[in-house]
Amino acid sequence: MYKSDANSAPLTVPPTAGERLSLAQRIAALDHRVEYRRMVDVEAREAVLELRKRAYSRHSGDTNAFVVEQFMDSPGEKNAVTVGLFLDRVLVGACKVSIINEAYPESQWGEFFPAEMKRLLSSGKTLIDPARLVSDLDVADHCPELPFLMMRIPVAACQHFPADECLSIVRRSHAPFYRRMFRAKPLAPPKLYEPLDVELV
Numbered sequence: 325m326y327k328s329d330a331n332s333a334p335l336t337v338p339p340t341a342g343e344r345l346s347l348a349q350r351i352a353a354l355d356h357r358v359e360y361r362r363m364v365d366v367e368a369r370e371a372v373l374e375l376r377k378r379a380y381s382r383h384s385g386d387t388n389a390f391v392v393e394q395f396m397d398s399p400g401e402k403n404a405v406t407v408g409l410f411l412d413r414v415l416v417g418a419c420k421v422s423i424i425n426e427a428y429p430e431s432q433w434g435e436f437f438p439a440e441m442k443r444l445l446s447s448g449k450t451l452i453d454p455a456r457l458v459s460d461l462d463v464a465d466h467c468p469e470l471p472f473l474m475m476r477i478p479v480a481a482c483q484h485f486p487a488d489e490c491l492s493i494v495r496r497s498h499a500p501f502y503r504r505m506f507r508a509k510p511l512a513p514p515k516l517y518e519p520l521d522v523e524l525v
Contacts, residue, residue, distance in 0.1 A: 351469050354411070358473060360480075363406040363418060369397050372406060372418040372458075379458045380520060397456075403428035406456075407477050416460040416470065419477040422453040423485050432456065433491045436524065437512045444511075449488040454478035475505070496523040
């Protein structure tokens with residue numbers, strides 16, 4: 325199921341009487357309701373595109389044209405896979421993971437920071453680029469564990485593939501979260517992404 329309906333279970337952690345759960349416990353309580361899937365066929369990729377369009381519509385900027393043309397993932401990319409996060413069988417998040425090296429340098433991070441990417445690849449490194457990470461914002465409003473469930477995708481990619489570093493393009497306002505959670509450090513100055521009128525780093 326790619327969209328929620330009125331009869332689906334609430335996408336939240338049920339309250340526990342007389343007990344205050346830690347974040348780790350709340351995430352663990354969702355495990356039996358969570359599934360991660362490769363988004364390969366046309367229907368799946370269109371569902372991811374619609375999720376991105378709804379999320380990006382919160383930004384100022386024209387999202388209609390550029391999302392359709394640039395943000396529809398191609399199943400033919402040799403070094404990338406799009407993974408969907410399902411909660412109660414409903415698509416609530418997605419992330420495109422690219423594995424980058426000198427043979428397969430294509431990635432969103434490299435398009436945005438080409439000079440820095442050239443420097444990294446010239447050193448012979450293999451990199452992971454978890455890009456286009458998006459969540460259903462309506463679900464996220466009621467499920468604060470959702471961002472942490474999403475972070476499992478790039479973490480699993482870094483563990484599965486023999487990568488030297490993991491890259492990220494994030495909104496400047498989100499950078500403290502990545503510094504705190506992953507000890508991330510900036511490799512380039514902030515840069516304006518004009519279609520959404522936001523600064524990325």
